[in-house]
Amino acid sequence: xxxxxxxxxxxxxxxxxxxxxxxxxxxxxxxxxxxxxxxxxxxxxxxxxxxxxxxxxxxxxxxxxxxxxxxxxxxxxxxxxxxxxxxxxxxxxxxxxxxxxxxxxxxxxxxxxxxxxxxxxxxxxxxxxxxxxxxxxxxxxxxxxxxxxxxxxxxxxxxxxxxxxxxxxxxxxxxxxxxxxxxxxxxxxxxxxxxxxxxxxxxxxxxxxxxxxxxxxxxxxxxxxxxxxxxxxxxxxxxxxxxxxxxxxxxxxxxxxxxxxxxxxxxxxxxxxxxxxxxxxxxxxxxxxxxxxxxxxxxxxxxxxxxxxxxxx
Numbered sequence: 001x002x003x004x005x006x007x008x009x010x011x012x013x014x015x016x017x018x019x020x021x022x023x024x025x026x027x028x029x030x031x032x033x034x035x036x037x038x039x040x041x042x043x044x045x046x047x048x049x050x051x052x053x054x055x056x057x058x059x060x061x062x063x064x065x066x067x068x069x070x071x072x073x074x075x076x077x078x079x080x081x082x083x084x085x086x087x088x089x090x091x092x093x094x095x096x097x098x099x100x101x102x103x104x105x106x107x108x109x110x111x112x113x114x115x116x117x118x119x120x121x122x123x124x125x126x127x128x129x130x131x132x133x134x135x136x137x138x139x140x141x142x143x144x145x146x147x148x149x150x151x152x153x154x155x156x157x158x159x160x161x162x163x164x165x166x167x168x169x170x171x172x173x174x175x176x177x178x179x180x181x182x183x184x185x186x187x188x189x190x191x192x193x194x195x196x197x198x199x200x201x202x203x204x205x206x207x208x209x210x211x212x213x214x215x216x217x218x219x220x221x222x223x224x225x226x227x228x229x230x231x232x233x234x235x236x237x238x239x240x241x242x243x244x245x246x247x248x249x250x251x252x253x254x255x256x257x258x259x260x261x262x263x264x265x266x267x268x269x270x271x272x273x274x275x276x277x278x279x280x281x282x283x284x285x286x287x288x289x290x291x292x293x294x295x296x297x298x299x300x301x302x303x304x305x306x307x308x309x310x311x312x313x
Contacts, residue, residue, distance in 0.1 A: 001132070001301050002093055007290045010092045011085075018084045019280050022077075029077050030277055036069055074276060081274035082126070089289065090128055093297050097130035104140040105165050113167075113255040113262035115179060116160045119144035124165075126272045132300040139166040139296045141270050163250070163267035166296055170305040173259040176224035178232050179204070180241065180254040183220045212238045218245055232256050240303050247302075248295055263299060 002010075012019075044062045048055065082101040090099045104124025111118055122144045129138035142165040145157045204222035208229045215238040223229035233241075245252050248265050255262040271292050275285050299305070 001294075001298060004287075004290060004294050007089065007092060007294060008286065011089065011286050011290055014092075015085060015088060022081060022084065022274075023280050025077055025080070026274070026276060026280060029073060033070060033073055033276065036073065037066065040066055040069065074274075077276075078274055081280075082272065085274075085280075086126070086272050086289065086293075089293055090297075093293060094130060094132060097128055097132075097297070100127045101125060103127035104142060105138060105167060109167055109262075110142060110144060110165060113179075113253075113257065113264070114177060115181075115253045115255050115262060115264055116144060117146065119160050120147040121145045121157070125270070128296070132297060133305075135169055135300045135305045137166065137168040137297070137300060139164060141165075141272065142264075159268075161253075161264055161266065162269070164265040164271060164292065164296055166263040166265070166299055168261050168263075168299055168305055169259055170261055171259075174228060174232065174256055176228055177205070178208070178221065178223040178225075178229040178256045180219050180221050180233070182251040182253065183216070183218055208233075210238065215242060218242060237303065244295075244299070244302050261299075261303070261305065265295075 040062065044058055048058050051058070079101070086101070087099045090097050102125055104122070104127050107119070107122040110116075110122055122142060124140050124142040127138070127140040129136075131137070141163070143162045144160045146160055148156045148158055150156055205224045206222065206226060208221040208223050208226055210216055210219075210221060210230075210233060212235065215233075219241070221229060221233065241252075241254065251266045253264040253266075272289065274280070275282075278285050280286070
């Protein structure tokens with residue numbers, strides 16, 4: 001797989017004419033958005049002054065209308081950016097990968113991992129699928145939500161997960177499921193209380209204690225089979241998951257089930273949306289796209305999914 005430096009060179013050299021055109025479009029678009037915001041704000045203030053009340057409804061209408069106007073204004077630019085920049089970047093990593101900007105990983109695959117509670121709504125975009133080193137992989141942005149009701153009976157949507165969701169095959173079929181979650185309990189409540197909370201998590205299988213202190217600081221492991229979990233999470237794989245966590249610099253959830261690995265990396269934003277108020281030629285902006293794509297596709301190489309790492313010895 002190409003290195004990050006090679007993809008960065010491709011971004012600036014091969015895509016530069018496209019980026020220059022998009023940069024002009026971006027500047028015009030940002031100006032139109034600002035002007036639309038000023039006009040909408042003026043109209044909202046006039047309505048508020050005339051009515052003298054209904055402040056909550058005016059604010060709600062302002063937010064909803066502003067959001068609709070923003071989406072309308074950025075739609076064409078976003079579509080052009082994804083087809084002109086993100087798609088070529090993906091093909092630069094591997095030309096066999098398919099990219100669909102408007103699709104996402106199915107709700108079935110999201111639920112099958114058992115990493116999160118069952119969502120009532122799953123949205124997403126930027127779906128990529130294909131073969132890397134003989135391993136089938138697919139990933140997309142995902143926003144999974146659950147519907148709740150407040151004390152007044154009003155519906156609220158609570159985010160279960162938002163970020164990059166990756167599904168890949170590997171060379172072994174497991175009889176039980178093993179999940180690796182961020183260790184929020186011990187980091188929040190300390191070792192004693194945190195361990196008690198982990199051990200009494202009724203929604204999960206048995207707690208599995210690992211013999212890697214650094215891994216234990218970052219993650220908590222649950223499995224239906226203690227022995228199998230330790231075969232899966234060898235010293236080598238624990239080090240690789242730690243490395244992957246450090247590279248992503250975001251919380252990650254991992255599930256080993258049947259012959260698949262599911263990985264959810266929390267970002268709390270759409271990863272491949274174009275920058276509107278920052279230049280596409282800015283190095284930091286470019287690297288966000290390059291590094292995220294490299295990270296997603298690189299899971300095969302990083303975790304060596306095409307090798308038999310989980311064979312019993």
